Amino acid sequence: xxxxxxxxxxxxxxxxxxxxxxxxxxxxxxxxxxxxxxxxxxxxxxxxxxxxxxxxxxxxxxxxxxxxxxxxxxxxxxxxxxxxxxxxxxxxxxxxxxxxxxxxxxxxxxxxxxxxxxxxxxxxxxxxxxxxxxxxxxxxxxxxxxxxxxxxxxxxxxxxxxxxxxxxxxxxxxxxxxxxxxxxxxxxxxxxxxxxxxxxxxxxxxxxxxxxxxxxxxxxxxxxxxxxxxxxxxxxxxxxxxxxxxxxxxxxxxxxxxxxxxxxxxxxxxxxxxxxxxxxxxxxxxxxxxxxxxxxxxxxxxxxxxxxxxxxxxxxxxxxxxxxxxxxxxxxxxxxxxxxxxxxxxxxxxxxxxxxxxxxxxxxxxxxxxxxxxxxxxxxxxxxxxxxxxxxxxxxxxxxxxxxxxxxxxxxxxxxxxxxxxxxxxxxxxxxxxxxxxx
Amino acid sequence: xxxxxxxxxxxxxxxxxxxxxxxxxxxxxxxxxxxxxxxxxxxxxxxxxxxxxxxxxxxxxxxxxxxxxxxxxxxxxxxxxxxxxxxxxxxxxxxxxxxxxxxxxxxxxxxxxxxxxxxxxxxxxxxxxxxxxxxxxxxxxxxxxxxxxxxxxxxxxxxxxxxxxxxxxxxxxxxxxxxxxxxxxxxxxxxxxxxxxxxxxxxxxxxxxxxxxxxxxxxxxxxxxxxxxxxxxxxxxxxxxxxxxxxxxxxxxxxxxxxxxxxxxxxxxxxxxxxxxxxxxxxxxxxxxxxxxxxxxxxxxxxxxxxxxxxxxxxxxxxxxxxxxxxxxxxxxxxxxxxxxxxxxxxxxxxxxxxxxxxxxxxxxxxxxxxxxxxxxxxxxxxxxxxxxxxxxxxxxxxxxxxxxxxxxxxxxxxxxxxxxxxxxxxxxxxxxxxxxxxxxxxxxxxxxxxxxxxxxxxxxxxxxxxxxxxxxxxxx
Numbered sequence: 001x002x003x004x005x006x007x008x009x010x011x012x013x014x015x016x017x018x019x020x021x022x023x024x025x026x027x028x029x030x031x032x033x034x035x036x037x038x039x040x041x042x043x044x045x046x047x048x049x050x051x052x053x054x055x056x057x058x059x060x061x062x063x064x065x066x067x068x069x070x071x072x073x074x075x076x077x078x079x080x081x082x083x084x085x086x087x088x089x090x091x092x093x094x095x096x097x098x099x100x101x102x103x104x105x106x107x108x109x110x111x112x113x114x115x116x117x118x119x120x121x122x123x124x125x126x127x128x129x130x131x132x133x134x135x136x137x138x139x140x141x142x143x144x145x146x147x148x149x150x151x152x153x154x155x156x157x158x159x160x161x162x163x164x165x166x167x168x169x170x171x172x173x174x175x176x177x178x179x180x181x182x183x184x185x186x187x188x189x190x191x192x193x194x195x196x197x198x199x200x201x202x203x204x205x206x207x208x209x210x211x212x213x214x215x216x217x218x219x220x221x222x223x224x225x226x227x228x229x230x231x232x233x234x235x236x237x238x239x240x241x242x243x244x245x246x247x248x249x250x251x252x253x254x255x256x257x258x259x260x261x262x263x264x265x266x267x268x269x270x271x272x273x274x275x276x277x278x279x280x281x282x283x284x285x286x287x288x289x290x291x292x293x294x295x296x297x298x299x300x301x302x303x304x305x306x307x308x309x310x311x312x313x314x315x316x317x318x319x320x321x322x323x324x325x326x327x328x329x330x331x332x333x334x335x336x337x338x339x340x341x342x343x344x345x346x347x348x349x350x351x352x353x354x355x356x357x358x359x360x361x362x363x364x365x366x367x368x369x370x371x372x373x374x375x376x377x378x379x380x381x382x383x384x385x386x387x388x389x390x391x392x393x394x395x396x397x398x399x400x401x402x403x404x405x406x407x408x409x410x411x412x413x414x415x416x417x418x419x420x421x422x423x424x425x426x427x428x429x430x431x432x433x434x435x436x437x438x439x
Numbered sequence: 440x441x442x443x444x445x446x447x448x449x450x451x452x453x454x455x456x457x458x459x460x461x462x463x464x465x466x467x468x469x470x471x472x473x474x475x476x477x478x479x480x481x482x483x484x485x486x487x488x489x490x491x492x493x494x495x496x497x498x499x500x501x502x503x504x505x506x507x508x509x510x511x512x513x514x515x516x517x518x519x520x521x522x523x524x525x526x527x528x529x530x531x532x533x534x535x536x537x538x539x540x541x542x543x544x545x546x547x548x549x550x551x552x553x554x555x556x557x558x559x560x561x562x563x564x565x566x567x568x569x570x571x572x573x574x575x576x577x578x579x580x581x582x583x584x585x586x587x588x589x590x591x592x593x594x595x596x597x598x599x600x601x602x603x604x605x606x607x608x609x610x611x612x613x614x615x616x617x618x619x620x621x622x623x624x625x626x627x628x629x630x631x632x633x634x635x636x637x638x639x640x641x642x643x644x645x646x647x648x649x650x651x652x653x654x655x656x657x658x659x660x661x662x663x664x665x666x667x668x669x670x671x672x673x674x675x676x677x678x679x680x681x682x683x684x685x686x687x688x689x690x691x692x693x694x695x696x697x698x699x700x701x702x703x704x705x706x707x708x709x710x711x712x713x714x715x716x717x718x719x720x721x722x723x724x725x726x727x728x729x730x731x732x733x734x735x736x737x738x739x740x741x742x743x744x745x746x747x748x749x750x751x752x753x754x755x756x757x758x759x760x761x762x763x764x765x766x767x768x769x770x771x772x773x774x775x776x777x778x779x780x781x782x783x784x785x786x787x788x789x790x791x792x793x794x795x796x797x798x799x800x801x802x803x804x805x806x807x808x809x810x811x812x813x814x815x816x817x818x819x820x821x822x823x824x825x826x827x828x829x830x831x832x833x834x835x836x837x838x839x840x841x842x843x844x845x846x847x848x849x850x851x852x853x854x855x856x857x858x859x860x861x862x863x864x865x866x867x868x869x870x871x872x873x874x875x876x877x878x879x880x881x882x883x884x885x886x887x888x889x890x891x892x893x894x895x896x897x898x899x900x901x902x903x904x905x906x907x908x909x910x911x912x913x914x915x916x
Contacts, residue, residue: 068499069500069501188835191719193713224836232681264640366839369862371844379914380914435916
């Protein structure tokens, strides 16, 4: 966690940078600790513990810009590093778009607590961590002859960030997390060893689901036994909320100012136009206490605020930081989204699944990519073939291919099951008319 | 040229530690009954310089310094690290890592002896820390200018140069102390071409374990042409009709096929844990006799080269498949002990913060007998692929994929229109057994390949001669 010594170091860098000729600068100190253990079968296999710190600073010298990082915070190491940093920035070409944010955009001081750190964090013992992982593994270990390997991981950490700049911004934020996961490998047909997992995570230890994770992982792995290839065609796919973020992340990437400015976004010139299905509404909701992703300010100190990202299919914002704002001549919004809330649909996942006469329930992705410039995509998928609303066959070696813009126009329904344990709360998604290539 | 860092006194004084300090820390690491311990000291400096909108207008540097302490007790691992080399902090980390053992016995560490690696597979002729920013800048500018000069449709160019140097000191409870110094550089360019409202991007990069001597005008020419060619071909490219069909791999970057189809599944940690589809296939014939696959840490100046791996094991060349037979997994010390073999020099880690595990280096297939022309001519309906962005594999099921940025459709043995943006899927053992022919045109791809595994990234390369695989599942419309 951030100590007074960390704060003093940050202030010292700010002062030294000014002395060395930087008209403006921004300093961030990160300090955190992390514990991870892995149980394989019944026994502890790996135990890792660490505390770490990092200093980052951004220097603005005569209209020139550089960013620097180090984990050596003693002044003897910092002084020459800082001097070299300033010297190297001076040699660059001028870029007047580089400067600190307009101070009127900064987050206020004296903000309420977002309750992101578990007040009980320090009380967690190694024995408790081990028992969480062992209990999760024991839901699987020795319960089924087909099980080849069970691996349970417990991971927790706490960290804080202190951000200051030469315009007087000062912000401190802290967060804790706890996560439990189980991966199971089972004997399949021939040499195949299907594997699957389940996990849960939360800011507070008491909010992590401790039971049923092993069982769910086993159930998923067993369901994959006997995977078959499937004939090609165009049909609906129902994407499980566990993996739906895979198809939304290319959309997010296309909304960043840096991508837009470099003509490297398939959503350029699309602001305030209807590019997605009318069913899609996504809001950035950054101030909800005790939730992943909540925060009052971004990496520049700019205040976060609730806003629509997509409103009934209309693209409502790009993510514009200070630099992109100058380059694109657009107002600053925020450098990145904080906590994305999808407006859920009315139907449950089960109801959506039973509505499919012929299609695929996608439970995982295997590789693939999206061309950031054109929006063309192709992803490997795995999951289950659905006939007349029923799961009939585990499938593998299937690709979906198309263009992101048309895919999201074909979003016909969202489930009422948004994932709660993540900063991006996606529900299951039903897309119509997707090109699937298999046999 | 002699590297002074690789001498005992220099390396120890660089990290401000003595042999006696190290001995004391190792002793603490084994104090709870562990049977092996090692220390990994790292001092890394990395720099990057970027050109956009025609100007070299952004620089960054990072220092990373610390020591990882690892304790093994059978197959179990305890790990902790610190970000300085003060003896009291090192001892505290050692005590934390020691706790994994929980054994009522004590194995004393052996007396420490300096062990030089038999060969260095890289060195900087001109080290990056002696090169000023203004000596790097003109290369970025000239690359930008060349890209613009090649095609008037070029609307945006971003050039990035990343370079750096890592100094490593390694010691273990078996009495070894060794050092390694690892330079790295990567130059990359991305251009966007714009015509009639259509935008396409092309990229190119090269990466080596080299110093400033890496930067040459010849290199700039190659990168500029490659990036512009890719973008301009994309204007003509279409998505093929998808389905199961023969695939001809072009030489070079197609090595991603090996990396995904068999490389990961041969990493011995997965096999030790019984989670790889190849877990029971050692010493079995898994593909035709003309297939030989190597994972090699000894290619001079290669991005994947290791003079010493991150467990103090000398770099080496390992045959995964020899004349069609699975001959070796890729081992770190844990898996080597488990299988009762020597480690293969594949124990690598992203940094001192991470536990080493079996990782690839330069993974490639050796040349065969057939010409690429004959491979293509033998295909009635299929695809030829030669430019890739990324890949992945399901270790247990064996299903691997890779994303094809660019290729060509083949009809009646002839190239037809270029194809783009499709994912290809296969199953590792099946695809390997289905290799019908291997070309004589071996090529190592020296692009900036980075492999990710369990959150750790690692620089690697891959290579291949042209090869024909009977069928894979090709994405398309």
